[in-house]
Amino acid sequence: MFKRSGKPLWLKLERFVRRQRVDTLPVHIDRRRVYVLPTRFGLFFGAVVFVMAGGALNYNNNPALLLALMLGTAGLAGLLTGHLQLSGLVMRGIHADAVHAGDDAVLRVSFQALDARPRTGVMIGIDGQSAMLMMRASSESVVELRLPMVHRGWHEIDKVSVWTTRPMGLAHTWSWLYPVYGWIVYPALEHNGPPLPEASADASRMRAAQGGDDVHQLRAYRHGDALRAIAWKASAKTGALLAREYEQAVQADILLAWSQVRQLPHEQAISRLAHWVALADRQGRRFALQLPGMRAIEANTGLAHRHACMEALARLPGVRA
Numbered sequence: 001m002f003k004r005s006g007k008p009l010w011l012k013l014e015r016f017v018r019r020q021r022v023d024t025l026p027v028h029i030d031r032r033r034v035y036v037l038p039t040r041f042g043l044f045f046g047a048v049v050f051v052m053a054g055g056a057l058n059y060n061n062n063p064a065l066l067l068a069l070m071l072g073t074a075g076l077a078g079l080l081t082g083h084l085q086l087s088g089l090v091m092r093g094i095h096a097d098a099v100h101a102g103d104d105a106v107l108r109v110s111f112q113a114l115d116a117r118p119r120t121g122v123m124i125g126i127d128g129q130s131a132m133l134m135m136r137a138s139s140e141s142v143v144e145l146r147l148p149m150v151h152r153g154w155h156e157i158d159k160v161s162v163w164t165t166r167p168m169g170l171a172h173t174w175s176w177l178y179p180v181y182g183w184i185v186y187p188a189l190e191h192n193g194p195p196l197p198e199a200s201a202d203a204s205r206m207r208a209a210q211g212g213d214d215v216h217q218l219r220a221y222r223h224g225d226a227l228r229a230i231a232w233k234a235s236a237k238t239g240a241l242l243a244r245e246y247e248q249a250v251q252a253d254i255l256l257a258w259s260q261v262r263q264l265p266h267e268q269a270i271s272r273l274a275h276w277v278a279l280a281d282r283q284g285r286r287f288a289l290q291l292p293g294m295r296a297i298e299a300n301t302g303l304a305h306r307h308a309c310m311e312a313l314a315r316l317p318g319v320r321a
Helices: 009-018 040-058 060-088 233-238 264-284 303-316
Strands: 037-038 089-096 104-113 119-126 128-133 142-147 153-156 158-162 171-177 184-188 205-211 214-218 241-250 254-257 287-290 296-301
Touching: 037 040, 037 060, 040 060, 060 119, 060 158, 060 171, 089 158, 104 128, 119 142, 119 241, 128 142, 184 303, 233 241, 254 264, 264 287, 264 303, 287 303, 296 303
Parallel strands: 254 287
Antiparallel strands: 037 171, 089 104, 104 142, 119 128, 119 158, 153 184, 158 171, 205 241, 214 241, 287 296
């Protein structure tokens, strides 16, 4: 079935199992997706039981034969228990928040047990990191894994490994799941970066605001307007209830452009812009972002705007060495 090569057996099996498989959440681990192979300790245990049974038969020693049969039965029960630990589990969802390169992404994977068997010592592994899943019968549980994010951009998981060696360590029981899930990794923030660039002088402006000092205009009364804002004299003259609308100066919009950092090395330039985006968001400033080869992101504020700018920076192509 498999061609001869230097790769381990389990890697060949994983390639054979996977092929073009893609799982859609929720993923049910049924008995056809569970694989069992003996561990080294299990092979040693089996060899001891085999030798013991052979010796007992050769010397017609009934107590030794009974002990060998009991050990063999316990071993088989251990294999069956390991299989039942995985069979019946359902992976219901995966979630990870966006993080900056250099930080750890916290990946939350939720599982549900459809049967009345508790799960103890089931391991969940993703990208070389693993965590233990402990569940009571017919319950749900969430496993958290911390994955180090080294590079910015879109990150996808390759597969989710679910395995256990309990209860006796005689067999390695496992299953592979292939959900399609990914998340964005923001660029690393420049450490001790410079302050925000100055806004253009003609960008200063006034806007209507509740807490302003200067009267901007009179408008029709709206439900919720303060009593002090009502222009009683003007209302008496017109016969309609009018309210004063004030205005106050607002800070000018900031333009963050690639042309301001193009003299820096490529990745450092991206980190500088990411630092400015985070700084402007923290200060509540309106800012726009212009990147090469992309449509400019208009000035705005808020978490959604910050995410759009960080994602645009994260998706910038790298520089080939």
